Amino acid sequence: MELTFAQVENGIVVNIVEATQEWIDEQPGTWIEYDDSCPCGIGYTVTDGKCVLPPKPYIPLSE
């Protein structure tokens, strides 16, 4: 079954890919499975195996 995985280098997500667990197991480096409860994206910081969401964007009140 194909899942979404995040590739992590030096604590930063560098790619997100569609792959089977078997394919991921054969790849070098650190990978974490995408978790709906903890969304991931390229450039996000990873701490203790979980992505750290960036802060919500600031919306000017004048808008």
Add this chain to the structure above:
Amino acid sequence: MGANAQTSVPTFTAGQVLTAQQQKEINTGIPVFATTTTRDAAFGGTGEKTLAQGQFCYLESTGKLQVYNGTSWVGVSSMRKVARFTASGTWTVPAGVTYAIAHIIGGGGGVGADTAPTGGTSSVAFAGGTVSSTGGPGLLLPIINQTSGGTTGPANSGQAGTGAGYHNSSTLANSNGGTANSAYIVAGADVTPAASITITIGAGGIGTGAGSSTGGTGYVWIEYEE
């Protein structure tokens, strides 16, 4: 050896009475041989045709049509084939294939009011270097009032998701993911038969928050000729 296969390509003299076997050996039009060995042995012997330029044959061992060009036997035509990948995997180069063209689409960008991640990068790791298609950039919705969630980009398209939000500003148009599609890269490379080539398929960026949606997953297809 199939019913049409023969071991000789006969030649005839004026007034010669043909045997049933000789008739059979000429009525297939193009001579059929089991292997290249029987093909090569079928010409030039006593009572056999002399091999010359323009001679065709069909080989049962390979299922291919060949023509003799005066120096060697060469393939008459080749068939273009496609290996497609909707998820990461490995492409093993088929026998006889020495060149391939990869079409690579990254994941579409995500859309959302909270987060709008970039789509994942798809790539093909040729021996001469890895060729990549960068995912779509993602699109953060600049909205205050949002409606329902957006629409996910089509699978294996690399297209961005489409946001469904709106805002109450008179100066900003409603938002969508139209600018967050991935790149489409085409690259050719020499390949070695039996080599394993790693294919990576970028996921769509997964947007979060109101009006959010996910980009379409990436796609790779490889064209080659056998």
